[in-house]
Amino acid sequence: MSYINKPKVAHPSLPTNALGLTRRQYEGAMSTLCAGCGHDSVTAAIVEACWGIDLKPEQLAKLSGIGCSSKTTAYFVAGAHGFNSVHGRMPSIASGAAAANRELTYIGISGDGDSLSIGFGQLAHAIRRNINMLYIIENNGVYGLTKGQFSASADIGTKAKKGEVNLTPPIDPVLLALSLGATFVARSFSGDKQQLVPLIQAGLKHNGFALIDVLSPCVTFNDHEGSTRSYTFTREHYHPVIEADFVPKASEITVDYQEGQALSVELHDGSQVILRKLDASYDPTDRSAAYHFIETKIKNHEYVTGLIHIDESSTTEFHTLNKTTKVPLNRLPFEKLSPGNAALQKLQARWR
Amino acid sequence: MPELARNADRTNDFAIKFANVNGTGSASANALIMKAIFRMGIPVAGKNYFPSNIQGLPTWYEVRVTRDGYAARSGRIDILVAMNAETYQRDVREVISGGYLIYDSTWPRSMLLQREDITVIGVPLAKMVNETFDGVRNRILLKNIAYAGVIAALIDVDLNVIDALLKESYAKKPKLLDSNTKALRLGYDYAKANLSCPLPLKVTHLDKTAGHIMIDGNTAAGLGCVYAGATVGAWYPITPSTSLMDAFKSFCERFRVDAETGERNYAVIQAEDELSAIGMVLGASWNGARAFTPTSGPGISLMNEFIGLAYYAEVPAVIFDVARVGPSTGMPTRTQQSDILMCAYASHGDTRHVVLFPANPEECFYMAVQAFDLAERLQTPVFVLSDLDIGMNDWMCKDLKWDDAYRPDRGKVLSAEELNKLDKFYRYVDRDEDAIPYRTLPGVNPKGAYFTRGSGHNQYGGYTEDSADYQFVLDRLTRKFTTATRYVPKPVTLGRGNCEVGIISLGSCDGAVREALDVLSRQKIDVDYLRVKAFPFTSEVEAFLRDHKLIFVVEQNRDAQLRSLLTIETAVEKSKLESILSYSGFPMSADPIVNGIRAKLAETPRLSVIK
Ligand SMILES: Cc1ncc(C[n+]2csc(CCOP(=O)(O)OP(=O)(O)O)c2C)c(N)n1
Ligand code: SF4
Ligand SMILES: [Mg+2]
Numbered sequence: 001m002s003y004i005n006k007p008k009v010a011h012p013s014l015p016t017n018a019l020g021l022t023r024r025q026y027e028g029a030m031s032t033l034c035a036g037c038g039h040d041s042v043t044a045a046i047v048e049a050c051w052g053i054d055l056k057p058e059q060l061a062k063l064s065g066i067g068c069s070s071k072t073t074a075y076f077v078a079g080a081h082g083f084n085s086v087h088g089r090m091p092s093i094a095s096g097a098a099a100a101n102r103e104l105t106y107i108g109i110s111g112d113g114d115s116l117s118i119g120f121g122q123l124a125h126a127i128r129r130n131i132n133m134l135y136i137i138e139n140n141g142v143y144g145l146t147k148g149q150f151s152a153s154a155d156i157g158t159k160a161k162k163g164e165v166n167l168t169p170p171i172d173p174v175l176l177a178l179s180l181g182a183t184f185v186a187r188s189f190s191g192d193k194q195q196l197v198p199l200i201q202a203g204l205k206h207n208g209f210a211l212i213d214v215l216s217p218c219v220t221f222n223d224h225e226g227s228t229r230s231y232t233f234t235r236e237h238y239h240p241v242i243e244a245d246f247v248p249k250a251s252e253i254t255v256d257y258q259e260g261q262a263l264s265v266e267l268h269d270g271s272q273v274i275l276r277k278l279d280a281s282y283d284p285t286d287r288s289a290a291y292h293f294i295e296t297k298i299k300n301h302e303y304v305t306g307l308i309h310i311d312e313s314s315t316t317e318f319h320t321l322n323k324t325t326k327v328p329l330n331r332l333p334f335e336k337l338s339p340g341n342a343a344l345q346k347l348q349a350r351w352r
Numbered sequence: 353m354p355e356l357a358r359n360a361d362r363t364n365d366f367a368i369k370f371a372n373v374n375g376t377g378s379a380s381a382n383a384l385i386m387k388a389i390f391r392m393g394i395p396v397a398g399k400n401y402f403p404s405n406i407q408g409l410p411t412w413y414e415v416r417v418t419r420d421g422y423a424a425r426s427g428r429i430d431i432l433v434a435m436n437a438e439t440y441q442r443d444v445r446e447v448i449s450g451g452y453l454i455y456d457s458t459w460p461r462s463m464l465l466q467r468e469d470i471t472v473i474g475v476p477l478a479k480m481v482n483e484t485f486d487g488v489r490n491r492i493l494l495k496n497i498a499y500a501g502v503i504a505a506l507i508d509v510d511l512n513v514i515d516a517l518l519k520e521s522y523a524k525k526p527k528l529l530d531s532n533t534k535a536l537r538l539g540y541d542y543a544k545a546n547l548s549c550p551l552p553l554k555v556t557h558l559d560k561t562a563g564h565i566m567i568d569g570n571t572a573a574g575l576g577c578v579y580a581g582a583t584v585g586a587w588y589p590i591t592p593s594t595s596l597m598d599a600f601k602s603f604c605e606r607f608r609v610d611a612e613t614g615e616r617n618y619a620v621i622q623a624e625d626e627l628s629a630i631g632m633v634l635g636a637s638w639n640g641a642r643a644f645t646p647t648s649g650p651g652i653s654l655m656n657e658f659i660g661l662a663y664y665a666e667v668p669a670v671i672f673d674v675a676r677v678g679p680s681t682g683m684p685t686r687t688q689q690s691d692i693l694m695c696a697y698a699s700h701g702d703t704r705h706v707v708l709f710p711a712n713p714e715e716c717f718y719m720a721v722q723a724f725d726l727a728e729r730l731q732t733p734v735f736v737l738s739d740l741d742i743g744m745n746d747w748m749c750k751d752l753k754w755d756d757a758y759r760p761d762r763g764k765v766l767s768a769e770e771l772n773k774l775d776k777f778y779r780y781v782d783r784d785e786d787a788i789p790y791r792t793l794p795g796v797n798p799k800g801a802y803f804t805r806g807s808g809h810n811q812y813g814g815y816t817e818d819s820a821d822y823q824f825v826l827d828r829l830t831r832k833f834t835t836a837t838r839y840v841p842k843p844v845t846l847g848r849g850n851c852e853v854g855i856i857s858l859g860s861c862d863g864a865v866r867e868a869l870d871v872l873s874r875q876k877i878d879v880d881y882l883r884v885k886a887f888p889f890t891s892e893v894e895a896f897l898r899d900h901k902l903i904f905v906v907e908q909n910r911d912a913q914l915r916s917l918l919t920i921e922t923a924v925e926k927s928k929l930e931s932i933l934s935y936s937g938f939p940m941s942a943d944p945i946v947n948g949i950r951a952k953l954a955e956t957p958r959l960s961v962i963k
Contacts, residue, residue: 058798061639074815079798083638084805085631086657092586092623092631097794099584099619099632100641104795122631125624325615329583330640330793332617334760337581339607341754344579348751351565352391 018054026051028075033068038190038216038231039138043075045193046107046136049200050077053248053271061097061104065090065119068145069111069138069216088119091126091135095318098131101328102319105204106133113143116152116171123173127180127209130316134203134210137173138190140218141229148221155301159226172298174308177211178291183311184210185290186244187303189234190217198246198273199307205246206310207268208317215303228301239297241282242306245274265310275307284309364394364419366430366553368503371443372496373436375407380521381496382413383746385503388513390566390748393558395421397863398566398746399939404591404684410439417507417555420870423712423747423863427941430553431507433499440465452551454502456495473547475502480538485531494535501539508550510557511540563751569742570646572713572752573672574599576720577644578607581760582670584643586621586632588651591684592740593674596646626651630658630669637668638804640765640793642724644670649678649691652698659733660699661806663829666780666789668727668763671695672720672736674743677937686937687740689859690909695735696887696917702826704833706840707735707887711862712742714749715885721758722841728763730836731791739908741860741939764790768797777802779813780825787831833888840886843893847880852959853949854880854900856893858914861906861940868945879904879949884914889921897924902959904949906932908940 014022026047031040050060057079064070066087073082085093094108115123115137126135141154150158153173154166177185184206188196196214203210215234217223223230228237249270263275263284275284283289290309297304315321325332368385372378379400386398397416403409416426428448434440434455447453449469455461457474465472481495504514514536522529543549574596577585587597601620608617623629629645636643647655652673662669675691677683695707706726710716719736727734764784771777771792779802780789789811792800802813810821811828846869847854857865862883872879882896897903897918905915912931919926932948934940953959 056798058795058801061794063635074803079801081638081792081794081801082803082805083635084803084807085634086661086806089627089631089658092628093635093638095621095628096584096586096632096635096637096643097639098635099621100636100639100643101795104639121624122628125628129621319619322619323614323616324619325610325613325617329617329619330636332583334581336617337583337608338579338754338758341756343607344575344752344754347575348565351567 017051019056021051021057023047023051025079026057026077028078031072031075033071034220036219037068038140038218039069039072040075041190041193042136042138042196042214042216043072045196046076046200048193049197049204052197053201053204053246055105055204059105061106062109063090063094063097063106064109065111065114066145067111067114067143068218069109070114072138073109088114088117089122090114091119091122091131094133095126095129095131098133098318100330102132102324103328106131107204108133108135110135110137111144112137112139112141112151112153116173120152120171124176124180127177127182127211129318130183130208130314130321131318132208134200134206134212136200137211137213138216139173139213139229140216140222141227142218142222144218144221148218155228158228159224161221161224173211173213174294175291175298178287178294178309181316182211182309183208183314183316184307185309186210186212186307187215187305188212189215189238189303189305191231191235192305195240195243195305198244201246202244202267202273202307205267205269205271206312208314234303237301237303239302239304240306241277241279241293241304241308242284243276243278244307245276247272247274265312267312273307273310285311287311362430362553364417364555364558367414367416367426367428368431368433368507369429369443369446370413370433371436371439372411372413373438374403374405374409374411376496377493378411378435378496379413381500382415384497384500384514384517385509386415386746387517387566388504388509389415389417389555390561391513391517392510392555393561394419394555395560395748396566397423397425397748399425399741400745401938402685410436419558419560421560421748422867424867425864425939425941427943431503431551433503434465435499452553454499454506475499475539475542477502477539480542481535484534484538490531494531497532497535498539501536502543504536505540505543505549506547506551508554508556561748564748565751566746566748567713568595568744568746569710569713569716569738570596570674570744571599572717572749573646573720573736573738573743575603575752576717578603579754580642580721580724582642582644582724583618584621584632584636584641585618586623586629586636586643586645587647588623588626588629590648590651592676592744593646593648593651593672595744596672596674626654627658630655630671633669633671634658634662634667637727638794642670642728642760644672644724646672646674648674648676649694650681652691652694656699659705660701660703662733663699663703663705664701665804665806666731666791667804668731669733670723670727670736671733672738675737675739683937685740687860687939688909688935688937689739689861689907690911690913690935691737692907692909692913692917695737704888705733705735706730706836707737708841709858709885710736710738710742711859711883712749713747714752716742717752719841725761726836726839729761729839730788730832731763732832737859739860764788766790766792766800771797771799774799778811780809780811780828782811782828786835787828788835837888837890840888840890842890843885843896844883845881845892845896848878849880850899851878851880852901853953854882854896854903855906855945856882856884856896856903856914856918857906858884861908864940864942864945865906867942868949871942871946872949877949877953887917887921889918894922897922897928901928902930902952902956903928904930904932904945904952906940906945908934910935
């Protein structure tokens, strides 16, 4: 029962962020997911990430579709509005919300079923429209909430809990996002908080559509032998290509990185992501190289993780293209919107 | 038809139909004739019957010249301008006995045009135009203007009025003005020299169109959205709703772009489909913007799931359904009122929605504004259900007026200060006992945060699978629908009010019903009339049903959907309701109403309807 609130007694010694808020104040309702579900780890990383960038809770809008993964918007940042919509259609809710108020920070949480089957079209078009939001897919290769059917991200040869083997090729959200021109594409693993937190922070700050595909094992339906989304399999085939550090605008940059091995990318608000390359040949700003690299690795069953592609120079963000006024549309005074009777009388000459 | 005898004088009272091939530019010639008659102070009604095709198929345009100011299709054709050889055979059949047929006699007159009881007039249009103008495309276009000239002479349209119209249209294109004027004279002079002008069917100046405009419903609705302060529009193109968003966009370009910065005070999003379009509307409305989507039947079918979410999670939304002929793809360019039940009960589960039924473009403008007020006041989706006839045809309407004192009703939205004063905010608690809860907008105050969900929730907004908690919310929604009757527009009534027989109708049937009432009254049959303007039905509807012994329900669909809705939602005895249906795809005319009522009354002599 997700509306049961956790006791919010703040311990005096708990560390606070620049807003004077503790991590507890970024938590949400009690999770009702299975114990050990990867999705809960993602929730924890989101809490940490939002606290770390001093995000005002009410500045965040949390959107989701339907699925175990989509439930998680209830489990973080209780001070933010949440919208648990319908299966596969969160991108359109996010697009409309972002159109109405360009000042909020939007986070969308979805599952592999929600995003790659029923919601495939909406995801693709939200990427194409370059909606300013962070979109997280909690990818477990199955439909958790409807009890373990294969999803479109299940690898060929994956064995379901009941023994059935998947024969159809998977859809990879990272390749999808790269091919559609997303300007921020990352992959991580729910169990790797160290990698995930800075990625989420950078994704929240990115001006445009940021996708993070998070491998997030389903302990109930997809954590057995023969599954390629189990904890064991994921750990064994985990290939961090690039490590990200997030440096907020206000902080002094003192991260230790070696010239030639690292790249720092300034985000639109002045904060930075520092990318430490583990693979010397890898260039995350080159989209086609990134695509090729990921594709090759997938063939070897390797999940490349980290910030796979970033383009901060893009000018295709929705409001930029739309030339929307800086004041959020939902705050424009009525006088600015309704032309008045004199204008109406003048206009009607054309219909006489 | 007894009515014809009455109209021995046909001045300013007849119908012309133009039969054309689509994609040949005939629309501007037909509009020119209609506009000129309108400017002469004579009421007109224009109906466009076009194919779902871009070029090469038959298309018709009907201009009814109506000194009585009737809005409906006349149902008979007095003059037919047959410019499409392919449809000669059926066109010639349509002309009423004693009527006229005009055709292009450049080519030998086909036997197909033989009819003893009408006057066939040949004009060598193509020949004249080809001798005068160059260029294939140019000749095709100007031939249309030439036949407009012939018609102008035949029915005696004031040439000064036409000249003024051409000057306005081509103010910035002197070359076109020149060629169009020339083409018009070509036809006009030919007719004057060779035909007996004018015909008995002619126009003379009246003063009945002052204070009126000619406008289509989609343009009026799009304009209404601008005036209502809508800032987000999301849509997926579909006939016959597309021109609504086109209109909104062009008015926004005129009124909503900052002259200095070029920045826009609006966002129009062409979605990937209707599922996405309605999702965007919900996202934007949830976030506090006035948002809408225009569509037609197939779009509503797709939107159903989201509409249920909006109903249950109480998110405002304004949806325009410009109805066309179903089922399925049906006849996309023909009109029908067959989405009534779908809109009233859209989505799975127990859902009921507010639906407004505009009867003409003027009401499209005002109801667009009302729809936003209702959606935000009631926190629910509101449909504006018009149809192709209203949406795409030019109707004569009273000048639109705007009250500068109007301020939008944003409903119960708590501000940051109001939230600070609250102990705790609960989304779905009925504090005012009107079944409308308070809502908050994202980004305002963390105290206002709540979780919007389509899954079972209690009045505090929390997830629930508890029967009592679930039912508590669902029952409040029923009461909220009752509250809606306080806000929706009341029906329009006409007649003595105490007749035994009544008519109930809605939307674009209005013109035909009013005309039928006049005809019946001249035949000494007295009938009361009520036009519903909204669902849920208000008490006036219930009273009308109670107070009449026999009620004809007039609507444009096969299944008598309004009649069904009345039997479901009111206390009326089913047997009192008699259907008069029209579902041909053409706008309704008065005839089936008059005939239907006379036939039924002949069977029911005990009703005292005769004056
Ligand atoms: C229209 C519709 N069809 C089917 C369902 C049933 N359904 C609920 S969740 C779900 C799959 C969820 O899978 P995923 O997005 O991967 O989330 P997970 O539970 O695995 O986190 C399905 C098919 C639904 N809610 N709505
Ligand atoms: S079924 Fe799987 S995805 Fe759903 S909560 Fe349980 S572990 Fe998580
Ligand atoms: Mg899944």
